[in-house]
Amino acid sequence: MNEIVMYDVIILGSGPAGLTAALYCGRAGKKTLVLGGDRLGGQTAGIAVLENYPGWRGSGLELSEFMKNQAETFGAEIKFVSAKNIAGDAETGFNILCDDGNRYVGKTVIIATGASPRKLEIDGARELLGKGVSYCATCDGFFYSEKDVIVMGGGNSALNDALYLADIARNVKIVYRKGAFTRAEAVLRNRVAERENIECLFNTDLKKIAKTDDDRLVVTTTDDQQIICDGLFVAIGHEANTDYLTEDVPRDNMGRLIPAELPTGMFVAGDVQSELKMQIATAVGTGCSAAMDAIAYLNQL
Secondary structure, X not given: OOOOOEEEEEEEOOXXXXXXXXXXXXXXXXXXXXXXXXXXXXXXXXXXXXXXXXXXXXXXXXXXXXXXXXXXXXOOEEEOOOEEEEEEEOOOEEEEEEOOOOEEEEEEEEEOOOEEEOOOOOEOOOOXXXXXXXXXXXXXXXXXXXXXXXXXXXXXXXXXXXXXXXXXXXXXXXXXXXXXXXXXXXXXXXXXHHOOOEEEEOOOOEEEEEEOOOOOEXXXXXXXXXXXXXXXXXXXXXXEOOXXXXXXXXXXXXXXXXXXXXOOOEEEOHHHEOOOOOOHHHHHHHHHHHXXXXXXXXXXX
């Protein structure tokens, strides 16, 4: 067990929101700890080519490393552990038990744990996870060189995944339950349309997944078509990472946290915040805002 140290600010999450908050809190001279989860950067780390964050050209992981180093320059401490539960309050200190068995106590907490890919709930999806079913194209795309893959979804994430895989795989089919990619940016729709090895299957959904005799996948659609492929990449949205919080912390209908309804001394930033567009730029903005609110609160103590 670690020696209990009282931090001014404990930030949960090491994505753009959490690292921005750490930078601001560190610069304000507050004793700051980031509990960064199981990997640096969260979802941002999985972006192979980051095009829509102003002033940056490179990968999402490179941006995350740059932001981490910048926050550490101003004294922020970063540990790659995950919160299991939070007890206490602003008066007694927020007591955070982590998966490394240690407890960390803070006068304030900034929740920036983001969101995780929504899991596909059809027959075979859970059983074949890691055996042909994936939620991370940049993590697993390498294994599908010159093979046939399916991408399920119709938003920016799905189209980005399809474009990434199109450079690796032989053929990419995008399966989308609606008739057009209305949720995706025009630049991505145009790039998909230009790729000869991307095929779009609209107005259909998936019903079940199974293995073939030769260890490929047979994917059955809701109109009972069967598609033989080597891999299925799922990009159907995200769910807020808030399992470690008690049920009395208010959430919206998507499970995200509502800033005005949080307990005193607790703040929120990034994709886990309600009514927020899930973009790196907005995550950074809310990270800044949450940090400034936490600093103002601490200065009044």
